[in-house]
Amino acid sequence: MRRIMSVLVENKAGVLARTSGLFARRGFNIESLAVGETEDPTVSRMTIVVNGDERMIEQVEKQLNKQIDVIKVKTLEIDTSTRRELVLIKINAAQQNRGEIIDICQIMKAKIVDMSHTTLTVELCDRPERCNLLLEMLTSYGVAELARTGMVALQKGSEAIALKK
C-alpha cells in the first residue's frame, strides 16, 4: 500500500534529520521525501510517500505525530489530491534520434530546457506516474543523468490542513 503523508513541521535546524532518522530507525520505507517552506515561514511541509501495510502506515502516522517538531500529519488519498513531481532528464540524443525525442516530449507535454551536440535535457512537471511514463519512453535512447524532486501534493478543493494538532 502506498500512502502520501503531508507533514507540517517546525522550520528549523535538525527537523529533517530527526524525521528522516525516524523512518530509518523504525524500518519504514520511504519512496520519496520532498520538503520546503509553506505560506508560514516558520513551517515546512514534508511530503512523504511511504510503502507498507496498513499497520505500518498507522505506525508511521503515530510516530510522526509523536515528534515534538511535527505540527500536523495528514494522509492524502490519491484521487482527492493534486500531486506533482518535477523531473529533469538528460538524454543522449544523437542527430538521428532528435526528432523522435522531440515528438515524445510534445506528446507528454515535456519541455526541452537545454541541449548540446550530444544531449537534450527534458523537463516535466506532472503526476509521478506521468513522469515515470516519460522516463520509460526515453530510457531506450540512453539517460545520461536524471534528477527527480519527489512528489509534492495538496488535497483538492477548498479544505486546507489547519495548523493545529
Add this chain to the structure above:
Amino acid sequence: MMMTGAQAMVKCLEAERVSLLFGYPGAAICPFYDSLAESSIRHILPRNEQNAGHAASGYARMTGKPAVCVATSGPGATNLFTAIATAYMDSIPLVVITGQVSSELLGRDVFQEVDTTGAAEPFTKYSYLVKDAAEIPRVFKEAFYIASTGRKGPVLIDMPVDIQRQLLEFRYPEKVDIRGYKPCSKGHPMQIRRVAEAIKTAKRPLLCVGGGVFAAGAQDAVRTLCEQCSLPVVATMMGLGVLPTGHPLYIGMLGQSGSEAANRAVEQSDLLILIGARAGDRAVASPQTLEAMTTVVHIDIDAAEIGKNLGTTIPLVGDAARVAEQLVEQHPVGEWRKWLEWLEARRAEARRPDAPVKDGYIDPNAFIRLLSERMEDDAIYVSDVGENQIWSARNVRIRSGRFLTTGGMGTMGYALPASIGAKLAAPEKQVVTVCGDGAFQMAMMELATANQHHVPVKLVVMQNGCLGLVREIQQNQYRGREVAVCLDGSPDISGIAAAYGIPSARIRSMDEAEQAIDTLLDGERSFVLVCMVDPREGTGQEAAV
C-alpha cells in the same frame, strides 16, 4: 536582570525547584559549575557519567519529577548515553545537560567534540543545541515540560561553552506553548464507554499493569479500579508493585520470566486490558497468537504504543490515572466469580517448593523472599540485571514499597547508582540493592559516591563467579559451550567493601540468612552482604534472545 548563560542555567533549575543534581564536570561545562557555587542546589558526584544518569533515574522514579544530570562534552556526553537510553526505554523523566565545544568551533572535530544531540537523537524524547543564550530560559522551561508530561522521558540540552559565558536578560517564562506538542490526559468519553461495556460483558477479564502506571502516579486509581470491579491483575516487570504481592486480586508477573499462573491467566482471558504496558517482547512473546484469542483493550498515554506490538480491539489514549478514574465512574462490574476461583486455583498451584540447593550455597529464591519480607513495608527494592533480576522479580514481596529495575534496556550496573538516587529522593525509606558479581564490578566505584554524600547503601551481591544469565543462554541454546562468562580474577567483594570503609558479611547457607539480613537492614549505614550462589543455579526459564 543581565547575567551569563551559566547563571541563567542555574536560575532555570532553581525556578524548576531542582534542589539536587547528579553530574561530572569537565572543561566544556565549567562555566555552569562555577555558577553552581552560588546556588544552594546540591551536587552529587557519581564516579562515572553513566552512573550519574542512572542515579538521576532512581531519583526521578521516586519523586515522579524530572531529575537532572550533567556532563561535559565528548566523552562525558557519550558516557551518559547508556543511562539516557535506559531512561528512554523505561519512560523516566530526565533533563540532561551536556557541555559542548564553543559554538563557532562546532563541526570542526575539536578536542572533546562529539555531535551529542545527533548521536542521542534515537533515545531522547527531545533535544536542544542552544546557540543563543537568550534562548536558555525558554529551552529549560520546555525541557522540563516535555520530560514530565505525556509519555515521560529524557530531554537533552547541549550547551556550547561560549553560550554559557554569553550575557542575556533573564526572565523565566511562565507558560510553555509548543504547537506540535499537546499531550492529552483524559480518555475519550466514547472509548471509555466502549471499554466499560467490554468489561461488563466479559467472562474472563484481566488487567495487565505496566510501568506506565507508576509513571502516571496511578497506583491508587488503578487499585481502586480493580478492587471496585473485582478485576484480576497481572503485572509486567515494570509494573510490579502496583498491587501488593499478596493482594487477593494479584495473580503474578506475566511473560518469559513470569509465573505460570499469570501466563495461563493471559492465555485464558477473553478480555485483556493493558494499562501503561507496551506489550514488549519479554512480556508478550507471541502477540499474534494473543490478539487472535482475546479482546485487547490498550490504554496508554502514547498513542504510538497502541497497536505497535500487539493488535488492539479498543484503543484508549490517556493518562493511566485519569482513565482509571473515568472507568471507575462507569462502574463496569460483571459476573466472573468462576474465573476468579479458577485463577486462585492456578495461583495456589504455582506455590511450589524450590528445588533444593547444594550445600555451601544460598538459595536465591528463598533468600529474596526472606529479604523482602524482613524489609520495611514501604521499602524500595532495586534490582540489577541478569539472573538476580529474574529471581528478584519472581520472589520479591512488595507491600507499599517499590521495585525498581530496568525492564526495557536491561542495563547491567543500574542498581547501585539508581538506589543511591532513590535514597536521596526518599531518605526516610529503606533502600535495598541486589545485584550479581558481574554488575557489581560495573558499578562498585559508586560506593565512594555513597560515602562522599552520606547515602547509606544496603547492597546484596549474589556471587556466583560468572555471568549467570548469559551462561544459561549458552547452556540452553549454544550446546553448553561456555564462552567468556567466567569472572575469574574478580576481587574479594568484602575486601572491596572494606577498602571503601563499608562493613560486610558473606553467607554460604540459608541458616545464616536471617541474621545476615537483619544486620544488612539495621540502621542508616551502608552494608554489603555477599551471598554465595551456586554457579549452576539457574532461573529455569527458556531464555529467548
